[in-house]
Amino acid sequence: MTDSANGQDYLPHLQEARSREPQDGYDTAVLSPGEQQLFGLEARNVSAWFSGHKVLERVSLHMEPGKVTALIGPSGCGKSTFLRILNRMHEMVQGAQLAGQVLLGGHDIYDPVVRPAEVRRRIGMVFQKPNPFPAMSIYDNVASGLKLSGIKVPDTSDLVEDSLRRAGLWQEVHRRLRSPGGALSGGQQQRLCIARSLAIAPDVLLMDEPCSALDPTSTNKIEETIAELSDQVTIVIVTHNMQQAHRVSENCAFFLATHDTPGYIVEFGPTEQMFTNPADQRTSDYVNGRFG
Amino acid sequence: MTTVGTSPRQPGLASVDEPIRIRTVTPEDVLTLVGAAIGALGLDWLVYERLLPFTGALGFWVCWYVLFALFYIAAAAMRWSRLVVRDKAIAVLVSTGGIFATAVVVDQIAYSFVKSLPAIVHPNFWTQTMVNTAVLQPLSSGGIVHAAVGSVEQLAIATVLSVPLGITAAVFLAEIGGALARPVRTIVNAMTALPSIIAGLLVYALVVLSFGLGKCGLAAGIAISIVMLPTVTRAAEVVLRVVPGTLREASFALGASHWRTVWKVILPTARSGLATAVVLAMARGIGETAPVLLVAGFSDTMNANAFQGWQATLPTLIFNNVFVEGEYPKLVERAFGAGFALMLVVVVLFAIARFLGGKRPGELTKRQVRQLRREAEQP
Ligand SMILES: Nc1ncnc2c1ncn2[C@@H]1O[C@H](COP(=O)(O)OP(=O)(O)OP(=O)(O)O)[C@@H](O)[C@H]1O
Ligand SMILES: [Mg+2]
Numbered sequence: 001m002t003d004s005a006n007g008q009d010y011l012p013h014l015q016e017a018r019s020r021e022p023q024d025g026y027d028t029a030v031l032s033p034g035e036q037q038l039f040g041l042e043a044r045n046v047s048a049w050f051s052g053h054k055v056l057e058r059v060s061l062h063m064e065p066g067k068v069t070a071l072i073g074p075s076g077c078g079k080s081t082f083l084r085i086l087n088r089m090h091e092m093v094q095g096a097q098l099a100g101q102v103l104l105g106g107h108d109i110y111d112p113v114v115r116p117a118e119v120r121r122r123i124g125m126v127f128q129k130p131n132p133f134p135a136m137s138i139y140d141n142v143a144s145g146l147k148l149s150g151i152k153v154p155d156t157s158d159l160v161e162d163s164l165r166r167a168g169l170w171q172e173v174h175r176r177l178r179s180p181g182g183a184l185s186g187g188q189q190q191r192l193c194i195a196r197s198l199a200i201a202p203d204v205l206l207m208d209e210p211c212s213a214l215d216p217t218s219t220n221k222i223e224e225t226i227a228e229l230s231d232q233v234t235i236v237i238v239t240h241n242m243q244q245a246h247r248v249s250e251n252c253a254f255f256l257a258t259h260d261t262p263g264y265i266v267e268f269g270p271t272e273q274m275f276t277n278p279a280d281q282r283t284s285d286y287v288n289g290r291f292g
Numbered sequence: 293m294t295t296v297g298t299s300p301r302q303p304g305l306a307s308v309d310e311p312i313r314i315r316t317v318t319p320e321d322v323l324t325l326v327g328a329a330i331g332a333l334g335l336d337w338l339v340y341e342r343l344l345p346f347t348g349a350l351g352f353w354v355c356w357y358v359l360f361a362l363f364y365i366a367a368a369a370m371r372w373s374r375l376v377v378r379d380k381a382i383a384v385l386v387s388t389g390g391i392f393a394t395a396v397v398v399d400q401i402a403y404s405f406v407k408s409l410p411a412i413v414h415p416n417f418w419t420q421t422m423v424n425t426a427v428l429q430p431l432s433s434g435g436i437v438h439a440a441v442g443s444v445e446q447l448a449i450a451t452v453l454s455v456p457l458g459i460t461a462a463v464f465l466a467e468i469g470g471a472l473a474r475p476v477r478t479i480v481n482a483m484t485a486l487p488s489i490i491a492g493l494l495v496y497a498l499v500v501l502s503f504g505l506g507k508c509g510l511a512a513g514i515a516i517s518i519v520m521l522p523t524v525t526r527a528a529e530v531v532l533r534v535v536p537g538t539l540r541e542a543s544f545a546l547g548a549s550h551w552r553t554v555w556k557v558i559l560p561t562a563r564s565g566l567a568t569a570v571v572l573a574m575a576r577g578i579g580e581t582a583p584v585l586l587v588a589g590f591s592d593t594m595n596a597n598a599f600q601g602w603q604a605t606l607p608t609l610i611f612n613n614v615f616v617e618g619e620y621p622k623l624v625e626r627a628f629g630a631g632f633a634l635m636l637v638v639v640v641l642f643a644i645a646r647f648l649g650g651k652r653p654g655e656l657t658k659r660q661v662r663q664l665r666r667e668a669e670q671p
Contacts, residue, residue, distance in 0.1 A: 089541065089545060117549050120544060120545050120546065120547045121546065122547075127541065131539055131542045135560040135563065144556070144557075145547065147552075148553070200546060200547065
């Protein structure tokens with residue numbers, strides 16, 4: 001869904017930023033098969049600190065529009081931090097700081113005229129632990145993004161159904177849309193969270209280990225969901241599961257941090273190449289499970 | 293009918309499968325307990341009534357309890373291991389403590405109920421005022437409806453004033469915080485410790501005298517709201533703080549502003565806890581006596597206008613009836629009746645709060661259950 005599909009402008013600030021000159025040649029907006037504008041993300045020299053302690057060092061990464069980019073790397077190397085920088089969730093943590101630029105379709109999301117809430121609406125996020133709103137029904141959970149970000153759509157129930165279908169959950173819940181969101185299995189809750197993110201038509205979907213708490217069947221379902229979504233939204237996914245990274249992603253970035261150096265990207269490239277013929281020995285060790 | 297969620301029965305399986313009953317209390321446990329209780333009673337009687345030069349029911353039962361605990365531990369030690377004995381002993385001590393606390397409450401309620409019976413059985417007690425009833429007249433004349441009306445009106449005013457303010461303050465403390473949160477929290481804590489008569493004096497000086505409102509129900513409502521405010525704020529802050537941070541993050545990640553997150557996610561999630569906070573404060577507020585007496589005066593007549601004229605409330609009626617000069621047993625019985633009415637109001641308040649704040653998050657209401665069933669029955 002493009003911005004104008006809802007019949008109104010709800011992006012004044014980002015559009016304001018957009019009406020300025022794009023900051024470089026990468027205007028990553030392209031058209032998908034469905035005539036839909038897709039936006040990529042571009043991180044430039046991103047560094048991050050927690051209370052003065054540096055955890056990311058000049059990370060630059062291009063996440064192509066309409067493709068799935070996987071972030072892999074050992075625990076604590078800054079993948080989640082990087083992901084949260086991509087939709088301005090990092091700044092919510094007390095004592096967190098960052099440097100660098102993140103461009104959505106060529107425009108810096110850290111531009112002072114851009115509201116953080118606007119960025120987060122356009123760059124959705126699915127968390128490691130499913131977090132549906134317990135006080136809301138399944139239906140209201142999916143529709144919550146509309147209320148929370150102040151979007152009006154002509155037909156909410158259509159949108160809810162569409163989002164649930166895209167998240168692969170419709171079949172399982174369409175008979176009990178009014179029951180509480182917490183009354184689902186973990187895997188269903190996670191797909192509910194995906195549906196909730198999709199309902200506000202984000203340009204980019206960030207997923208932080210979305211399957212780490214799930215069984216193989218639910219994982220499978222979510223991977224299918226990702227595959228179906230990938231030509232509609234740009235997806236960035238953090239995963240510890242090498243097979244999963246291999247299966248779902250087109251591009252892959254390998255992060256690494258040692259105890260005295262902050263996290264950085266060792267290697268970035270097409271997933272196939274990263275897994276079969278990596279340039280760096282450490283990448284090869286990691287994807288083959290030979291890493292300390 | 294739908295068969296979602298039920299698998300066809302496997303052939304060869306028994307057609308009934310009853311859930312097993314998991315028993316945590318064995319007959320042995322019960323007998324040990326009863327044995328210790330009876331044994332302690334016997335020894336206690338012997339020692340206390342025959343050997344020692346003490347008398348009195350209280351001492352008797354205290355001794356009995358100590359003996360009972362010792363007997364129980366000794367009996368348990370004969371059969372079970374140290375760890376189990378310690379576990380069981382603590383379980384028994386804690387449960388008897390709980391039973392004792394409950395018994396005290398039940399005793400108080402039952403006592404005032406029994407004492408109030410002579411008054412509350414008369415229908416006129418619930419429908420009349422004291423305007424035409426002298427102190428010596430029988431209980432078949434006069435009632436407390438004027439005080440009940442005053443109580444309810446003043447409590448309503450106090451609730452309307454203190455709850456929005458208190459919850460706003462709690463949202464500020466729990467959600468926004470910052471440098472200003474500290475002094476605010478200190479003041480709220482100090483207000484909790486504020487003797488309520490001070491609130492009464494404050495309102496008396498500011499509202500009744502300076503503002504020229506005169507003694508009235510509104511002034512009392514304001515005084516009660518000062519008493520309720522810190523209770524609401526502190527309880528609500530605690531409730532807001534236990535809303536998981538992951539929900540807050542989820543809301544922000546959907547593009548919500550801080551304000552919308554609070555309004556649409558945090559407050560609804562904390563709803564039942566907030567209802568409890570409000571009831572706690574109301575239960576505290578309705579019992580206020582001294583400040584109300586100070587700023588609303590007292591009256592034997594019905595005055596439903598909270599904005600003008602003196603008003604009686606249930607607690608001030610109790611106070612007046614008992615402390616009136618000379619002894620009037622009928623007035624004391626009326627006071628007990630008013631006390632019963634007061635407890636009734638509190639119970640009703642609790643029921644309302646349970647109903648409104650209701651279900652734990654995620655729990656279905658009856659209506660939702662019915663709707664689900666209807667939806668499931670549709671082909
Ligand atoms: N809130 C925080 N405060 C202080 N330090 C933090 C905070 N969150 C993360 N860190 C630190 O930042 C570094 C990167 O953390 P991050 O969560 O990004 O790692 P990760 O790659 O996502 O790890 P995992 O795979 O285990 O999720 C770690 O060293 C961690 O200790
Ligand atoms: Mg992480």
